[in-house]
Amino acid sequence: MEDELDDEVDELESLRAERDEFRDRFMRAMAETENVRKRADRDRREAENYGGSKLARDMLPVFDNLKRAVDVITDEQREAQAALIEGIELTMRELLSVFGRHGIEVISPEIGDEFDPNMHEAMFEAAVPETKAGDIIQVMNVGFMIHDRLLRPAQVGVSSTPAS
Template structure:
């Protein structure tokens, strides 16, 4: 039996017990006739206790749900700090591969292949743990939720506010941003003002 079912059953048993205690008390007709104030006071007390019980049960349920959500978040995002540190390794591998010359000597070919395989495996491991790469394309609209503008480039070739250059890819872990993609953003050319009259 789950903890939630046990809690619900216990609360229902307590509520039934309280109701039974108050309804089990028998009053004589004289007490009922002369003690209308007492009966009203007892009924008010029962209603008050029932209200407090229901509020306590609701609060307990809210605490339980919050604890479950915190536990799920802790499990889902436990690797966040470690993943953030690993991003630097991924970036350095990509930089090393980007600086390789077009023509690779035969004696270095196996070395380069090893670095490429290591990078692919690292990205696969990221994927398995819910870490996805945010790799914007040139011309894509700048999105402040996943991009960070590093600089602006005055240009007429691209729409202002679009990505001009990608400095570093970004990453998300599940639905949270791990690191924004660092980009250069297109800026409209400054309009020249005609000062001649």
């Protein structure tokens, strides 16, 4: 009788250990499932936000060329070719509008702004009187951000310590 009782106690302990092992496995599987769900959500958000980065980067020279075209238009050309020039300007505005709808923002530093290596690319450095070292002295190309990531840095000239 005592042997039967010991056998039942052993079996009960064995069942409890098995139950605890299954509970542990279940909890680990639930945690892993939650981690997979979170990772999939993060990957989906990144694909949504940054999936168009390659296309956007390929479109930046189009913006640059339109901007150069608009920047060199003279008053005489504006009068003689008003409709054509208006079409170019409308195309440029529409491109910027499309960029905006997809989270792409222009980084447009001004002369005199402080150089920020996170947003700007120094194309040259020159000593310019009446400036501080690190001041932007020329902007060659604007830069672009896509959401919170740098798509292309603004290309700028930077002042070095002015010559005495």
